[in-house]
Amino acid sequence: MSAVLQDTIERPEIKSIGEYNFPSKSAQALYGDDMLLHVWWKGNPWFVAAACYRVPQAMTFGEFWEGVFVPYHSEDPDFNAEGGWGQFSWFIGNGRASTPISPSADVTLADLGLTHKSVLGFTGP
Amino acid sequence: MTITPKAPRKLTMKQRYSALTRDLEWDPSYVSDEEMFPLTSFEGITIHDWSKWEDPFRLTVDAYTKYQAEKDKRLYAVLDGFAQSQGHLSLTDASYLNAMKLFLQGVSPLEYQAHRNFAMLARHLNGPGPRFASLCQSLDEIRHAQTEIHTLSNYNKYYAGFHSYLHMHDRVWYLSVPKSFFDDALSAGPFEFLIAIGFSFEYLLTNLLFVPFMSGASFNGDLPTMTFGFSAQSDESRHMTLGLEAIKFLLEQDEKNVPLVQHWINKWFWRGYRVTALVAQMLDYMLPRKVMSWKEAFELYFEQQMLGGLFQDLAYYGITPPLHVDKAMQEKEYLSHQAYWILYQFSHAAAFTTSVPSDEHMDWLTEQYPDTFPIYRTLWEKEKKNIAAGGRHFIRGLPQLCQVCQIPMGFTEADEPFIQAQRESIFEGERYNFCSDGCQYIFDHEPVKYRQAWLPVHQIYQGNCGAADLPGVLDWYHMKPGDGGEYLGSLDNQNWKKWHDMADETGGN
Ligand SMILES: [Fe+2]
Ligand SMILES: [Fe+2]
Numbered sequence: 148m149s150a151v152l153q154d155t156i157e158r159p160e161i162k163s164i165g166e167y168n169f170p171s172k173s174a175q176a177l178y179g180d181d182m183l184l185h186v187w188w189k190g191n192p193w194f195v196a197a198a199c200y201r202v203p204q205a206m207t208f209g210e211f212w213e214g215v216f217v218p219y220h221s222e223d224p225d226f227n228a229e230g231g232w233g234q235f236s237w238f239i240g241n242g243r244a245s246t247p248i249s250p251s252a253d254v255t256l257a258d259l260g261l262t263h264k265s266v267l268g269f270t271g272p
Numbered sequence: 273m274t275i276t277p278k279a280p281r282k283l284t285m286k287q288r289y290s291a292l293t294r295d296l297e298w299d300p301s302y303v304s305d306e307e308m309f310p311l312t313s314f315e316g317i318t319i320h321d322w323s324k325w326e327d328p329f330r331l332t333v334d335a336y337t338k339y340q341a342e343k344d345k346r347l348y349a350v351l352d353g354f355a356q357s358q359g360h361l362s363l364t365d366a367s368y369l370n371a372m373k374l375f376l377q378g379v380s381p382l383e384y385q386a387h388r389n390f391a392m393l394a395r396h397l398n399g400p401g402p403r404f405a406s407l408c409q410s411l412d413e414i415r416h417a418q419t420e421i422h423t424l425s426n427y428n429k430y431y432a433g434f435h436s437y438l439h440m441h442d443r444v445w446y447l448s449v450p451k452s453f454f455d456d457a458l459s460a461g462p463f464e465f466l467i468a469i470g471f472s473f474e475y476l477l478t479n480l481l482f483v484p485f486m487s488g489a490s491f492n493g494d495l496p497t498m499t500f501g502f503s504a505q506s507d508e509s510r511h512m513t514l515g516l517e518a519i520k521f522l523l524e525q526d527e528k529n530v531p532l533v534q535h536w537i538n539k540w541f542w543r544g545y546r547v548t549a550l551v552a553q554m555l556d557y558m559l560p561r562k563v564m565s566w567k568e569a570f571e572l573y574f575e576q577q578m579l580g581g582l583f584q585d586l587a588y589y590g591i592t593p594p595l596h597v598d599k600a601m602q603e604k605e606y607l608s609h610q611a612y613w614i615l616y617q618f619s620h621a622a623a624f625t626t627s628v629p630s631d632e633h634m635d636w637l638t639e640q641y642p643d644t645f646p647i648y649r650t651l652w653e654k655e656k657k658n659i660a661a662g663g664r665h666f667i668r669g670l671p672q673l674c675q676v677c678q679i680p681m682g683f684t685e686a687d688e689p690f691i692q693a694q695r696e697s698i699f700e701g702e703r704y705n706f707c708s709d710g711c712q713y714i715f716d717h718e719p720v721k722y723r724q725a726w727l728p729v730h731q732i733y734q735g736n737c738g739a740a741d742l743p744g745v746l747d748w749y750h751m752k753p754g755d756g757g758e759y760l761g762s763l764d765n766q767n768w769k770k771w772h773d774m775a776d777e778t779g780g781n
Contacts (some may be wrong), residue, residue, distance in 0.1 A: 155698045156716050162461070164314050171702055171723040173730040183733060185672040185705065192651060192690040193665070195614045195682040197672040201733040219669045224658050242696050264703045266672075266694060 152262065175263035180204060182263040184256065186216065187240060189270045193223045197266060202256060208232075209252030230272060240266030289330035297400040309398045315461040318526035322399030325521050328513035329405075336408060340415060343503045347419060350499040355426050361775060364492040364560040366431060366768035367759050370624040371558045372424055372497060373433040374550060375485050377623060378450040380420040381441040385454045386469060387413035393462055402521075405514050409470075412507040423500045432754035432763050433623040439750050440623055443737070445728035446550075446615070448678045452725060453547050457540075459721075464536055466518040472540035475515035476582070478508060479573035480548050484555050487563040516582075523589040530590050539717070541594035542710035546677035549611040556608035556637065557629060565640040570604040596710040602686040605641060609648040614682045620666040621742065623751055625759035628652055628659070647689045664758055670729045675704040676711035676722055683707050699723065 161167050175182055182204050187197035200215055212232055220226045227234070238245040239260055245268060248259055261267055283291060300308050312319070353359070363369070390410035397403050428434035441447045457468040473481070486501030488494075522529045552566035564572075583593045612626070619626040629637065629652060637645040655665050671680035685693050695706040699719040706712040715722045731737055738748025754763030 152698045152701055152703060154700065155696075156719060158700070158719065159717055161718075161720060162315055164311065164461075168720060169724050172726055173723075174702060177734050183730065187672070187692070187694070189692075190690055192613075193654070194667065195610070195617055195671070196680040196692060197694075198667075198669045199672045199729050199733075200669065222665070222668050224654075224661065224663065240694050242694055262703065264705060266696075266705070 173264070178263070182256075182261070184261060185240075185264065185266045186219075187266050187268045188220070189240075189268050191223070193225070194220075197268075204257040204261075205255050207252060208250040208254050208256065208259065211256060212252075227272070232269075234272040235269040236271055238268045238270075240268040285330055289327070289332055292332045293327075293404045294400045305398065309396060311396045311462050312398055315463050316532055317463045317522060317529050319398065319522075320525055322397075322401070324524070325399050325401035326517055327401045327405065328517050329408075329510055331408060331510075336411070340411075343506075344415075344419070347423070347496075347499050347503045351423060351426065351496050354496050359493075359495060360427060360430055361771055362493045366764040367558070367625065367627065368488075368492040368494065368560050369427055369431050369433075369764070370626075370759075371485065371488055371554045372427065372494070373437075373624045374554060374558075376420065376424045376434060377437040377440050377444070377447055378550060379481075379485075380417055380424075381438060382450055382454045383413050383417035383420065385458060387411075387417060389458055389465055389469070393465065396462055402518070405517075409507075409511055409514060412504075412511070416504055416507070419500055419503065423496045426496065430767065432752065433625075433756070435752070436623075436750040443728075444621075444623070444749050444751075445678075446618075446622060448726065448728050449550065450547050452678050453543055456543065456721075463522065463532075466515075467522075467533060467536040468540040468543070470511070470515040471519045472515075472537065472544050474508070474511040475519075476541060476578055477544045477548060477574075478512060479577065480569060481544075481551055482508060483573065484551050484563065484569055488554070488559045491561045491563050492559060519586070520589075523586075523591065534591055535717070537591065538595040539714050542596050542600075542708075542714060543677070545600050546679060546707075546711070549607055549679060549683075552608035553611035553615060556640070557612040557626075557633075558624075562636060565637075566608045567604045567640060570600075575601065595713065596708070599686065599708065599710060603683070605644045606648070606684070606689065609637075609641070609645065610682050610684065611679075613648070613651065614671075614680050617665050617667045618671070618680070620757050621746060621749075621751075622756040623749075624755075625757055625762050625764065627759040628655055644689065666757075670732065672705060673727050673729050674707035674711050675725055675727065676706060676714050677708075678725065678727060679707060681705065681707045 173183070178201060180203055181201050184200050184202050185197045186200065188194055198219055200219075202211060202215060216232075217228045221228060232250060236247065237250055238247045246260070250259055256267075259267075306313065387410050390406045390413060393406035394403050394410055397406060424434060441451055454469075457465050457473075460468060482501075482504075486498060489497035489501060519533065522533055552570075555563065555566050555569060579593055579597070583591070615622065615624075616626040634645070634649055634652065638649070658665060671682075673679070674681055681692055681694070683693055685691050693708055695709065695712045697704050697706070697712060697716055697719070699715075702723070704715060704719075704723065706715060728737070732740075732745055737745050739745055759765055
């Protein structure tokens, strides 16, 4: 189940030589029950950009931490997996704005409020 | 009765040009103008009088071919000499060729696309003046594509990363940056294309795109590429004149054209500027022998020549410098550091190699960027320790991409050296991510166009790139061992040492 997002822009007038209306090549529907998720270690330049993963919307945060997050971030010699996710402050990035969240092992990524192509950010330790 | 043949009338250059180009124009009698030129009205540009197009150069086809043939002859003589004398061994270092790999994979295919689109303009513009200018440029561009390929083909015999550039151009993640840029222009109308490529690319940014590669070649012993650069230079000055004439023509024809042209300048400046991130890192990081820093190049070729010169002239028409140009000026201090840091940690999936800059190189960067490089130097110091401990910083996954420029989102806010910029728009229920205000601005004006972007990361996750794992994707890219990764110890690096040791052994007595 994915939340309905509020549009931030309207469809502008299109100048073209014919009918011009093609679908997104990255639409959520193309990923079945999965979604693309951006994971952004804000303030740590070791990872030059946020990561992009394909993950099930129903994946729990505990599974995500163990199976996706830790293997990727262990490439930073200063990352300490033992510290657990409690060592970071978590948020959903929204352009320049952000909304803090508190993840726990059993809550799903979707229930944390994460939707297709959204940004799961964290800072610290 | 004898007929004395009339002595052929001697035409002046100007008359001759006119007779062979403009005088071949006719007015259609069986079809309307709109039927004959169906592509020049939908963009909303108003042209009252096509004959007002000033022909910036008076060239005829016979003069053109004669001149180009002479240039080709000189170039191919240099190529032969270089190949026969094993000239590649006198480059500064094999790592120099990373710049040329990037050029062949990223830029040469664009020359061919430019050829195609100018050929289209040579058919579709209403006036004979701009049609003929487009025809000449179309011929120039295919010649550029061919001569670049020939020039660099010699290196393909000895070095990795040169072999599948066309195949790669259509598939590989970092090449989707220049490819999508040009596809964007190809799918625009003819007037927008003229502003996008003729003006923004060939005039506004050309010295930032082209000159660094050619000067880099001359500083690093690459005589063939340097000769190609000279051979293309006279074409480039014609293209610049055409781009300038195009914009002045549009602005002079009708006041209503001004806001349209201004929007295209805003859009195509930023679109083209983002592609120059590849040039910025090449200048500051890939050349063993430095020409100038990106910051110096940007100040000279863009701030002085364009903002200080061109835009002063365009102000007369009510045109202002491109939106977001202030951000580009801030970025000159750190663009190359961030761009190379992207390529460094993803070069295991590239057809070029990267390496930690040497201490001497880092000192040069500190001199060039006293306010910013010391901050980025801390990353390299951390990576050196990482390498000493047996590591090498290669990312174990895929990055977030900008929906418009398609570059991994590694560019930061202006006042925060380590905080990447994050922007997003939501359009018809879907979220789109951007690296900058400039890219968001472009998307927000044409969301239906940019939502079709073929983003390499998203496509890999849909299973459209050969396989779901990295080796499978690299195979689909046609990458071979030795093409990418770390330069030190790479195939090119090993061969380079071996060949030079051999030359030393046999070179004495
Ligand atoms: Fe060209
Ligand atoms: Fe972008």
